[in-house]
Each structure stands twice: as C-alpha cells, then as structure tokens.
Amino acid sequence: MKMTNKPSSETTFRRERFLFLLISVAAAGLYAAANLEIGWAQVVLLLITALCMLAALLQK
Amino acid sequence: MILPAIGLARRWPPDAQRRRSRLRDLHRPQRGIIPEIRDGGLTLVDWLLAVLPIAMILVLLVGFRWGAARAGAAGWLTAAAVASLHFGAGPQLLAFAQAKALLLSLDVLLIVWAAFLLFRVSDEAGGIRTIGALLPRLTTDRAMQAMLIGWIFASFLQGVGGFGVPVAVTAPLLIGAGFSPLAAMVIPSIGHGWAVTFGSLASSFQALLAATNLPGELLAAPAAILLGFCGVATGFLVAHAAEGLPAIRRLALPIILIGVTMAAAQLMLASAGLWNIAGFGGGIAGLLIALPLARRYRQMGDEGKQGKPDRSAIWIALSGYLALLVITLGVQLTPVIRETLGSWGLRIWFPALRTSQGFATAAGYGRIIYPLTHAGASLGLAALIAYLVARRRGVLGAGAGGRIVGSTVRRVSSSSLSIIILLGMAVIMAHAGMTEILAQGLAQGVGHLFPLASAWIGGLGAFMTGSNTNSNVLFALLQQRTAGLLGISVPWILAAQTAGGAIGSVIAPTKIVVGSATAGMAGKEGSVLRALLPSTGILLGLISLALWLILRIG
Numbered sequence: 001m002k003m004t005n006k007p008s009s010e011t012t013f014r015r016e017r018f019l020f021l022l023i024s025v026a027a028a029g030l031y032a033a034a035n036l037e038i039g040w041a042q043v044v045l046l047l048i049t050a051l052c053m054l055a056a057l058l059q060k
Numbered sequence: 061m062i063l064p065a066i067g068l069a070r071r072w073p074p075d076a077q078r079r080r081s082r083l084r085d086l087h088r089p090q091r092g093i094i095p096e097i098r099d100g101g102l103t104l105v106d107w108l109l110a111v112l113p114i115a116m117i118l119v120l121l122v123g124f125r126w127g128a129a130r131a132g133a134a135g136w137l138t139a140a141a142v143a144s145l146h147f148g149a150g151p152q153l154l155a156f157a158q159a160k161a162l163l164l165s166l167d168v169l170l171i172v173w174a175a176f177l178l179f180r181v182s183d184e185a186g187g188i189r190t191i192g193a194l195l196p197r198l199t200t201d202r203a204m205q206a207m208l209i210g211w212i213f214a215s216f217l218q219g220v221g222g223f224g225v226p227v228a229v230t231a232p233l234l235i236g237a238g239f240s241p242l243a244a245m246v247i248p249s250i251g252h253g254w255a256v257t258f259g260s261l262a263s264s265f266q267a268l269l270a271a272t273n274l275p276g277e278l279l280a281a282p283a284a285i286l287l288g289f290c291g292v293a294t295g296f297l298v299a300h301a302a303e304g305l306p307a308i309r310r311l312a313l314p315i316i317l318i319g320v321t322m323a324a325a326q327l328m329l330a331s332a333g334l335w336n337i338a339g340f341g342g343g344i345a346g347l348l349i350a351l352p353l354a355r356r357y358r359q360m361g362d363e364g365k366q367g368k369p370d371r372s373a374i375w376i377a378l379s380g381y382l383a384l385l386v387i388t389l390g391v392q393l394t395p396v397i398r399e400t401l402g403s404w405g406l407r408i409w410f411p412a413l414r415t416s417q418g419f420a421t422a423a424g425y426g427r428i429i430y431p432l433t434h435a436g437a438s439l440g441l442a443a444l445i446a447y448l449v450a451r452r453r454g455v456l457g458a459g460a461g462g463r464i465v466g467s468t469v470r471r472v473s474s475s476s477l478s479i480i481i482l483l484g485m486a487v488i489m490a491h492a493g494m495t496e497i498l499a500q501g502l503a504q505g506v507g508h509l510f511p512l513a514s515a516w517i518g519g520l521g522a523f524m525t526g527s528n529t530n531s532n533v534l535f536a537l538l539q540q541r542t543a544g545l546l547g548i549s550v551p552w553i554l555a556a557q558t559a560g561g562a563i564g565s566v567i568a569p570t571k572i573v574v575g576s577a578t579a580g581m582a583g584k585e586g587s588v589l590r591a592l593l594p595s596t597g598i599l600l601g602l603i604s605l606a607l608w609l610i611l612r613i614g
Contacts, residue, residue: 013473016129016474016477019477023484024165027159027484030156030159031155034152039151042152046140049484053133053134054133055133056130056132057133
C-alpha cells in the first residue's frame with residue numbers, strides 16, 4: 001500500500017489557516033444574516049463557504 | 061424578526077434538574093419510537109442520498125488517499141447539495157447549521173490548541189526526552205522494556221499530547237533499545253490506542269459531547285469501562301509483539317496489575333467529571349506502578365548499568381501537567397470556585413428550523429461554552445505556568461516561546477480545518493433529517509445486531525478521517541439516533557463508538573505516516589498497516605463482545 005508522505009508545506013499551511021479563518025468568519029456572518037432574515041446575505045455567505053470548501057477540495 | 065440572542069449569560073439554576081431527568085430518560089429503553097418519528101416514509105433513494113456524503117468521504121480517503129480536510133470538503137459540498145435539492149433545506153437552515161457547527165468547533169478546538177501548546181512547552185524544556193531515556197535502563201527484560209516504553213509511556217504521552225506524538229516519540233526509543241524498526245513502530249501504535257479517547261486532554265471525548273449534545277457525566281463511565289478492557293488486552297498484545305507467547309506467560313501478572321491500575325485510574329477520574337485529565341491520570345498511575353515492577357524483571361548484575369535520572373528535568377517536564385492537575389482538581393472539587401467561575405457561559409440561541417419536507421429541529425441554545433471552567437482555559441493556564449517554570453530554571457533556549465507557539469499553530473492548522481469542515485457537514489446532515497434517515501435505515505437493516513457493529517463504525521470513521529475526534533464528529537449523532545430508534549442504551553453505544561474510534565485511529569494512514577517517518581519506515585507503511593491489522597481487529601472484536609455482554613446483562 002502506497003501512502004503519501006508529504007509534509008505540510010508553507011503554502012499548504014497558509015492556505016489551511018486562511019480557509020479556516022474564512023469559514024469561521026462566514027459562519028459568524030451567517031448567524032447574523034439568518035437572524036436578521038437578510039436573504040441575499042445568507043446566499044452570498046453560503047456561496048463564500050462553498051467556495052472555501054471547493055478551495056479545500058482542490059488543494060493537493 | 062428573530063432577535064439575536066448571544067451573550068455571556070448566567071447558568072440557569074434549573075439546568076442540573078433538567079440534566080438529571082435527561083440522564084434517566086437516555087438510559088431508559090425507548091422501544092416503539094420508529095413509527096412515531098417517521099411513519100413509513102423511508103425509501104431506498106432517501107437513504108442512498110443521505111449516505112452519499114459519508115460514502116464520498118470514505119471513497120476519497122481510502123480509495124484516493126486524500127487528507128481529511130480535502131475529503132471532508134467534498135463531503136460538505138455533497139451534503140449541502142443533497143440537503144438543499146432533495147431534503148428541502150433552505151438557506152436559513154444551512155446558515156444556522158453552519159453557525160452551530162462553528163460553536164461546536166470552538167468548543168473542541170480550544171482544547172486541541174491548548175493541549176498541544178502544553179505538550180510543546182514540556183517538550184521544548186527537554187523533559188519528555190529525559191523520561192524516555194530513563195525507561196529502558198530500568199529493566200533488561202525486552203518484553204518489559206517494550207511494555208514500559210510502548211504501552212505505559214506511550215499511553216502517558218497520549219494522555220498529555222496525542223496528535224501522533226506517542227509513536228513519534230517512542231519509536232526511536234525502542235529502536236535505541238534494540239527493537240527492529242517494524243516492531244518499534246507496531247508496539248507503541250498498539251500500545252497507545254486505548255488511551256486516545258481520554259488522551260490529548262480528552263479532546264476526542266469533548267468532540268463526542270459536542271456532536272451529541274449530551275452531558276459528559278452520562279458518557280464518561282461507559283467509555284472508560286470499554287477502553288479499560290482494551291487497555292488490559294493491549295498489554296498482552298504489546299508483550300506478544302515484543303517476544304511472542306513466552307513473554308505473555310512470563311509477564312501475565314504485571315500486565316494485569318498495570319493494565320487494571322491504568323484502566324481504574326482513568327475510570328475513576330472520568331466518572332468524577334475529570335475526563336480531561338483521565339487519560340493523563342491513567343498514564344501516571346501506570347508509570348507509578350510499572351517502575352517498581354520493572355525492577356523485579358532486571359537480570360542479576362545489571363545494577364551498574366543504571367544511571368541517575370535527571371530529576372530536575374523530569375520535574376520541569378511534568379510541571380505543566382502537575383499545574384493542570386492542581387487547577388482541574390481545584391476547580392472541580394471546590395464548589396465555590398466551580399460555581400463562581402462556571403456561572404458565566406457563552407450561549408447562542410437558535411430558532412426552530414424546518415425543512416420543506418417537514419423535518420423539524422427544535423429551538424434552543426447551541427453548545428454553551430463556559431470560558432472560565434473550559435478545559436482549554438485550564439490547559440492554557442497550565443501551559444503558561446510550565447513556560448514560566450522552565451524559563452526561570454533556564455532550560456529554554458533563545459526564541460523558545462516563538463518556536464512553541466509557531467509549531468503549535470502549524471501542527472494544529474490541518475486538524476482545525478478538518479474539524480470545522482466535518483462538523484459543518486455533520487450538523488447540516490442532522491438539520492436536514494439525513495442523519496435521521498441513515499439511522500432509521502441502519503435500525504431497520506441490522507436491527508438488534510447493531511451493538512456488534514457500533515465499535516466497527518467508530519473504528520472505520522477513525523481510519524477514514526485519521527482521528528478519534530473526527531470519527532466522533534462524523535458518526536456519533538448517527539449512532540445516537542440509531543440506538544434511540546432501536547431502544548438500545550445510547551451511552552453504551554456512544555461508548556463503543558468512541559472506543560472503536562480510539563482503536564481505529566491507530567491504523568489511520570496519517571498516523572502511520574507520521575510514526576513511520578520517525579522510525580525509519582517511510583515507504584513501508586503498508587507493512588506497518590498489515591502488522592497492525594490483527595491487533596486492531598482483536599481489540600475491536602473485544603469491544604463488540606464486551607458491549608454485547610453488558611447490554612445482555614444490563
């Protein structure tokens with residue numbers, strides 16, 4: 001069984017940290033937007049979260 | 061308009077009463093619930109779509125060998141798409157679910173970050189290396205050496221550090237003691253698994269609480285009991301891995317003594333509400349009883365080989381953990397302190413939510429975080445004390461503070477991202493009714509054989525995601541719902557989930573890769589995995605059997 005043995009590079013580390021922060025901030029914003037029932041803000045923040053997931057998905 | 065309800069709020073007096081009543085309800089059989097929850101609405105398409113995010117993660121992790129964060133992101137996107145397009149989850153439901161996941165993540169990550177920070181302070185002070193170098197000199201019995209380093213010391217390290225540290229630290233020590241690289245990798249891998257749930261200052265256990273929203277008092281004892289069985293069995297497996305059956309026959313008595321002592325210490329601390337130091341306490345108890353026992357297995361004429369340990373370095377290494385012990389005991393055992401510090405909590409209100417298909421989630425507070433009594437706060441304070449002690453004694457080199465913080469941030473970044481993504485997926489699935497459908501499908505499919513499968517599901521989750529914590533996040537809610545539907549004790553099923561996750565995490569590719577790198581086995585991870593599979597299978601089988609017997613008797 002072959003497994004990858006690639007230590008986390010500086011770029012990967014920075015990207016992971018950035019994505020973590022962005023997902024966290026977006027989640028906090030989602031709470032505010034949902035509470036205030038601002039539909040467009042919810043959609044925009046959900047899209048930002050989904051883009052973060054896409055970025056995490058595409059990282060190697 | 062729904063008014064936001066965030067703030068530092070006083071703990072409500074009725075909490076304790078409500079909690080006691082809830083504990084009684086959860087232990088009570090809940091037969092006949094299935095028709096009340098969903099009356100004949102479960103279809104195969106629903107179930108297949110509900111399982112799709114988890115199946116996708118499984119395929120990407122195992123088949124394509126992706127990391128947990130990357131595969132988790134694919135799972136999140138799938139869950140969000142299926143929840144919106146098939147199960148009728150609107151933007152507001154997804155928004156609140158993601159916010160709830162952030163709160164749950166914060167609860168878990170505070171511990172993960174602070175636990176690793178504390179470990180790094182001790183490591184930087186050089187004490188961990190000193191203890192590790194001392195142990196092989198205590199006995200010349202090779203199987204006893206393997207037990208001391210690969211079982212007891214590895215369990216202690218798991219209690220205080222975790223995150224792959226036990227294998228990474230002890231594998232080189234075992235090689236130095238004359239074991240082959242493969243044995244040096246296999247022995248601590250088996251040896252520390254039982255300590256994973258309550259190790260890393262119980263971050264995996266905290267994830268179990270966060271995912272299920274159940275009180276720790278309910279889950280701690282069952283989990284500690286199942287893990288205790290594994291702990292004793294682990295001693296035998298380690299002795300066997302070192303020198304085969306003769307070692308088991310020769311060392312049966314010390315294995316039982318040490319194993320029962322470690323398991324009992326962990327159980328007592330966890331049952332007393334001190335689960336964040338239960339793994340650490342088990343490791344300390346093991347070291348205290350094993351050191352005098354090991355001397356009995358020293359061959360004649362070996363006295364001269366013993367060097368004097370650097371007691372100062374050991375005390376400095378342990379100062380943070382001793383401080384943690386004092387802080388935790390002080391807070392938990394002094395009602396005035398506990399009530400004063402625990403009277404303020406960060407609580408956030410979430411309204412009732414409903415999908416367009418009618419699946420409802422009741423209104424209520426998300427995970428309430430009590431900042432002053434949170435395990436993360438105790439850990440952070442202990443880390444600060446350890447740093448100040450080490451600095452005062454002059455054992456920290458120049459720039460040590462920066463190195464400690466830098467390596468902590470770097471080490472936890474990947475797991476932090478994985479946890480927030482996986483929790484987001486799990487909460488979306490729960491709020492969209494997907495977890496409910498999965499649980500119903502499992503309940504109808506495997507029926508009352510479900511207890512036999514619980515530990516294996518937990519183990520599979522840990523193997524897939526690389527950690528007991530992630531496994532609990534992914535599968536705890538599913539196990540909880542399935543147990544509820546089948547009328548099986550929820551605490552015992554969740555105990556099997558986390559115990560299985562602890563054992564399964566041992567064979568997670570990410571852990572094997574980290575350990576192999578330090579043992580000089582890089583590129584031979586497949587051999588390590590093959591060597592670990594029988595022991596892992598035995599321990600998972602033992603958990604299933606113990607759970608089955610407990611449920612039959614109870």
